[in-house]
Structures are given as structure tokens and as C-alpha cells.
Amino acid sequence: MSNFKRYDKYKDSGIEWIGEIPEGWEVIPLKRIFKIINGGTPNSSEESYWNGEIVWITPNDLSELTEIYIRDSERKITEDGINNCSAKIVPKDSIIISTRAPIGYIAIAAVDLCTNQGCKSLVPVSEINSKFFYYFILSINFYLNVLGQGTTFMELSNSNLSMVELLKPPLVEQISIANFLDQKTAEIDDLITDKEKLIELLQEKRQAVITEAVTKGLNPNVKMKDSGIEWIGDIPEGWNAQKIKYLADVVNIKAIDTDNNKTYIGLENIESKTGRLLTNNDEEQQAIGETANVFRKNDVLFGKLRPYLAKCIVASLDGRCTSELLVIRTHSKILPDYLHFLMLSSIFIELVDSSTYGAKMPRTSWNFIGNLKIPLPGVEEQKEIIQRLNELTRKIDDLVSEIQEQIQKLKEYRQTLIFEAVTGKIDVRDYAAVS
Structure with missing residues (x-):
């Protein structure tokens, strides 16, 4: 992170894995910044409780999310449903976190919603920037999992969650840090998306190369004949078709x-x-x-x-x-x-x-498979095709592996950047404090 400047003065946070923090920041237990709201599930056999208009978030909904905000759920409940279970409506801008199966999926509510018992909602009790604390909690996922307890599955209790120590910069800095991370993580995510698309193209090319070789052979000038197989079409003249x-x-x-x-x-x-x-x-x-x-x-x-x-x-x-x-x-x-x-x-x-x-x-x-007719060259030509495909697919696979390593490094950099910003290891106050 040498490209970013540091704050002028630091102090000991008292948290071993965080170390020093900027002098003007506070260390505050989560319960003093948020009210923790538990979720619940209406009786599944009561039809009048389900298929309503109330967004009802589960850990699975959080797991499939590709953005910071969550505004919809796979299943919704009715007014009767929420009135007959322990779930409670929480306001927009609350932070939703999965606290079992697994611990650590997180999002910000884009609408008023409720959750099942696998999630907890963090409702701000004072003026804060929810996005800053989203990033902070995201950065300490490993610590939240350490606090989990249970034998059948790990669960993060209200008491353990409430005592998690959060860093609280002045509000204007919270906003600056959130804006900075919005921009930088979006840039990293775009790079990752581009590389993932490249992998998809390489995998498509891999299959196209294989398909061409096992249906048409290696010689583009070879004389062809009708295979009699509808899904194959023409094959090289010296090939047979067998089930x-x-x-x-x-x-x-x-x-x-x-x-x-x-x-x-x-x-x-x-x-x-x-x-x-x-x-x-x-x-x-x-x-x-x-x-x-x-x-x-x-x-x-x-x-x-x-x-x-x-x-x-x-x-x-x-x-x-x-x-x-x-x-x-x-x-x-x-x-x-x-x-x-x-x-x-x-x-x-x-x-x-x-x-x-x-x-x-x-x-x-x-x-079905056994009765499929396939194009079949002689054994010696099969050996040539195998050798050529091994060479071509190995090159493609090596490229894919290289890109996958680049993606992993980008993800690690993204996580490090978030942690460094939300713990004050880098000073990003120059980024406009726009709410």
C-alpha cells in the first residue's frame, strides 16, 4: 500500500490484530453503534404467511448477492406471516449479516425488510455511514468466524456479536473512506470480471478445438463424406461411424x-x-x-x-x-x-x-450414450489427434491457470485494501466526502 499516504499521528487501538489507528478514531463495541435485531421464520405450512410483499432475507439470499445492497429475496412473507413469527421489519440502510450456515455474508438493506433466524440485522442507533461499517465488518469476517460457537453448525450469538469492537472515525471520514472503497473495489471488480470473461472464452475455445478434432480430424484439406449421423454431419472419408x-x-x-x-x-x-x-x-x-x-x-x-x-x-x-x-x-x-x-x-x-x-x-x-453413433478414425490417427489435443489443451489450461492466479491476487489485494482503509493504515480523506 506504499502508493497511499498515512495519517500524521497514530495511537494504540488495544486490539492486537488491528494495531495502531489514527489518533482521532474511537474503538467502540458494536452494541453502542447498532441495535441487533434477530430474524425468524413463519410456519411453513401456513399458506397465508407466504408469497406476500415483505422481503425476507436468508443466508442463501446473501450468498448469491453480487453487490453491496440487497433489495429482494427468493421468498417473501405476508403481514400475517411477520406478525406470527419472531422476525421484525428493519429499516433501509440497516446492515444484514448471516450469523450461521455460514457466518459472514453481509449486505446493506436497500429497502425495509426482515430476515430469517440465520441472519441478524444491525440497525444504527446514531448517525453513521452504513457503507463504512459494511466494509469494516466485511474486513473482519475471519474474526467473526472465530467467535462462532456450536457443534452441529457454527453460530454467532448476540452476546458475542454485540461485544465486537468496531473502529469509528469521524462521520466525514467514514464517508470519504466509503467513497474511496466504492471506487477502488469497483475498479478491481471490473478487472476480475474481464479476466473471468477471458477464462470463459478460453474454455469455449478449448471445447471448440476438441470438437473440431474429434469430428473433422487434423487435416483441413481431407476429403469428406456424409457420416449418416445427424448431429455430426460430414466426417473424413477414411473414418467410420459406430455405436x-x-x-x-x-x-x-x-x-x-x-x-x-x-x-x-x-x-x-x-x-x-x-x-x-x-x-x-x-x-x-x-x-x-x-x-x-x-x-x-x-x-x-x-x-x-x-x-x-x-x-x-x-x-x-x-x-x-x-x-x-x-x-x-x-x-x-x-x-x-x-x-x-x-x-x-x-x-x-x-x-x-x-x-x-x-x-x-x-x-x-x-x-442412451451406448446407442450413440460416433465418428471413428483408425487407431494411429486417434493417437495423432490425442497428441495434438494434449498440446493445444495444455497451452489453454496453462493460460487459464495464469489468469486464475491473477484473479486470486486481485481478490487478495481487494481485501487488503479494504482492511487498510477501514483501520486507518492509509489516509484517504482527500476523496470527496459526498453522502
């Missing part, structure tokens, strides 16, 4: 006790659209009650649940996996890595996704 079930088998061998030492792979361990194993997960086990399937090295594992996520890998070792992964063992006419790339192609994923059944948990089936 997957004639090229590979689905293997459904259930794990037994002696398999428990084998690495377990769940859907969460496979990166979407890249075919990358995120972790070997030696210490993690499958969900209690779930029966795992056994797979062998070089088996293709394809996620049948929500296939639009494109979760597919070639196993690099023997192991166990969730039953939501199809274990596919290839025959001699198709290489595992080739089938893997084909199953990651956008055209294949779109087709398989159109076959799903079940609204909340859409799944595809081996019966």
Missing part, C-alpha cells in the same frame, strides 16, 4: 470392504470441461450409504448426473468412484484418451444433456 456400445462396455462392479484402501473419486473431484482430476482424495471417503463402483487404470469415467457439467476423466490408477460416474472400458478399436476427448466435446455434451430425465437431478443413461 459406442460396440466400442466400449460400461462396467458396474461394486466396491467391497477390501477396496476401501483404494482412492475414491467423486463428481466434485473432477474439474468441469477439462477432464482434470482435482485431487486424489486419499483421505476423503464417499458419502455415507453410497455404494461405490470399482474402476481400473485407463477406464473412462463420465458423470451421468448433470452431464452439462462435462465431468469426464481417464483414470490414471485403479480406484473407487461414485455411482454417479459411468465406468466405461474401451475395446481395441478406440483409445481411452480419444473417447475421453470426444465425450468432452461440446457437441457430444449438448446431445447427451438433451437426453436427461429428472428435473432436480437430471441424469443421462448408458442406454
